[in-house]
Amino acid sequence: MKFLSNEDVEAIVAERITELTQQNQQLQQQLLESRRAEHILRENERLFLETQKLAKLGSWEFNPFTQQIKWSEEACKIIGINSHDLPPPSLNEYLDLVHLEDVPLLLNCLKQAVTEGVAYEIEIHHRYPDGSYNDTLMKAQPFFAGQRVIKLLGIMLDITERRQTEDELRKLSRAIEQSAGTIFITNVRGQIEFVNPAFSEITGYSSEEVIGNNPNMLNSGKNPPEVFKVLWETLHRGEVWQGELLNRRKNGELYWEFTRISPVKNKEGKVTHYVATKEDITRRKQAEAQLEKNNAELRAKNVELEVLNQKLADIQKAKLYQLNKAYERFVPHQFLSLLGKKSILEVQLGDQVEKEMTILFSDIRGFATISEDMTPQENFDFINAYLGQMEPIINEYGGFIDKYIGDAIMALFPLADDAVQSSIAMLKRLREYNQLLQMAGFHPIKIGIGLHTGPLMLGTVGGQNRMDGTVIADAVNLASRVENLTKIYNTPLLMTMQTYRHLLRSSHYKIRVIDTVKIKGKSKEVTVYEVFDADTPATIELKLETLKVFKQGLDFYHCDDFKDACSSFEEVLRINEHDEVARIYLKRCQE
Known part of the structure; x- marks a missing residue:
């Protein structure tokens, strides 16, 4: 190794x-x-x-061996199921969501796709949980392993809106085709792009003859140029124009049309086309012309009769007018209107009506003293001159004078706001009138005005030979009592809480609470307000400045806290030494 x-x-x-x-x-x-x-x-x-989401396109995959279907999220939305539900519905479960009439078609297509490998494209309807149905386009493509289909891949698209739009378009197209009136469409250059069959029937021109031409080919030349000027100005503003035009048919015959032209705009708001709808009104115009001719003849025949009738009516009207004007000096026409009468001749003894109104009482302060140095004639002249200043103001603000009581005025107003505005105007006019009195050597006069709102009875009382219009109500007595309070508080204009509550625009006036008093003849206390809009600008400013302190003093006074009330009223007088109401309360506290 x-x-x-x-x-x-x-x-x-x-x-x-x-x-x-x-x-x-x-x-x-x-x-x-x-x-x-x-x-x-x-x-x-x-x-x-x-x-898929953007295109609202769903996809699905069918396994022919397991009979299971996989659905994309968008496909689940289309067939109305929750994509998070597990497991997804099988084929049989899915068929429960398909409209019963569409099931045989769907099953047949599935069978051909699986057994024969045939792709398909069909439209079916799916049922939503709320019972409604959608329109769905389904496409399927078989996939093979050798000669055998192993799965189907498909897509589906909700075409409900498209089908609805197509249905609406079909209805619109049918309506246009069957319309008895002329309809045509032009581009923005005025070239005709479409006409309906009625156009050809009425004008005599075929669609081939007019397509691409201008509607001016129908112009008879008898329409004023101003008509077309206004027409195009209107259309260029993007608005609808309508009017009557005298046009000419292909055979030269003239005919009348009522025309309505509407701009058609794209999504950006730009005008792309104009749609004109026209109605042949020739027969109507002819009938109108004949009717006008007949009417002219009839008017000519009736001239003499009308003149005679008018003369008679004028005489009667003049007499009635003079009679009513004479009686209006004693019975206001507003009084008659409230009774539902047009003339004094219609009034009967016992006529009456119940109304809720605002009563105005006004009186000259100390007139007895003023009149002592006057002769009877001077007294009448003085009172009539003063009343002549006040009466037009009451009438101007929708009121009417029920009666004069010496130098006093009792007037009625349907609306509380009118009564307040009239009172303010009366006080302002009095300031101007006093300047004239002083220039003439007379002393200026002061008046007090009391307002109260409540139910009352207007009617006629008396006997068969002598009757009078009058007002019966506890509200009248209360208005008179409030006017008397103006003397106690040395302020020209007072009103009750009932009038204050009936004001529609209470914030428009300068108002402050004066007192809550028990008036003679009344079991309940009455809250009284001062309206000081007629004061001088300087006085108004001072009263507004001290309004909060004045209210505090009033609250202390009614709680028997006279020490703090004194302090408040002294503070008011320190700022506005001419506030007579504050001075009265200060004196009461000190006593």
């Missing part, structure tokens, strides 16, 4: 190590390439699934 030297052993080991290293590198390279291929395969599968 020959022994190897150490050098020979080392050489053999080194050679073997080199071989193993090379084999190891080759294995690592193969492993890396395998991982790369696996990664590419997974990425391709992911892209394939994403592509």
